[in-house]
């Protein structure tokens with residue numbers, strides 16, 4: 687049997703899973719093919735969609751920070767780090783979000799690190815924020831579709847480097863996903879241009895890069911990763927009244943008490959939006975619809 691025939695036969699057998707009349711040697715090759723998936727570790731859930739979109743069934747993606755946890759405080763557990771040993775690529779957001787990233791490289795010296803923040807124009811934090819946050823730059827860059835485009839390109843490059851035989855396949859997938867990002871970016875621009883009130887109150891300052899893309903102004907309740915004092919809460923309430931703001935956005939990963947207090951004072955409501963959902967594109971669409979609905 688020539689090689690091509692063998693590959694085709696193997697593919698068919700693996701696909702339909704007819705194992706009863708397959709010789710043990712072929713069965714072995716089938717399961718080996720499954721094991722050969724390229725191990726990719728991502729820090730936060732939204733990055734998983736980017737990797738899966740480019741790598742599809744050729745990658746096995748592990749998310750370290752669970753969607754319900756705050757990435758600013760969560761550190762991967764030893765049981766989660768088992769996957770790191772066999773992984774080929776580690777995709778991180780960067781800009782200081784993964785303060786534990788050196789652990790990954792210590793476990794697996796050969797792992798290829800993809801830093802999404804590379805090539806992104808980072809937003810500087812104020813000196814006060816820097817001091818409290820122990821960060822120099824704002825790390826919430828993954829919530830910009832334009833940054834996502836850069837990130838997906840970095841991921842394509844890493845996959846192609848580790849697995850050059852499939853470079854063309856990865857490139858095709860990357861281009862398809864970038865088309866979706868571009869289309870949604872245009873759609874969001876159009877929708878948010880029509881919104882009159884560009885200022886919005888939000889619990890945690892996740893939407894800085896997103897706001898920059900679409901000319902919105904984020905007013906965060908939390909500062910430097912800390913709950914606000916009564917003085918600052920009063921300031922936000924005054925701002926809300928001056929600007930006729932009737933909604934307080936919250937992220938499910940953070941304590942919502944102060945947001946509820948503010949909402950009550952302004953006779954407004956609390957609306958939840960998620961910066962860390964795994965279905966990135968769909969979640970951005972849902973989030974924007976919330977913005978359009980409430981920023982009138």
Ligand SMILES: [Zn+2]
Nearest residue numbers: 758826890892
């Ligand atoms: Zn954050």
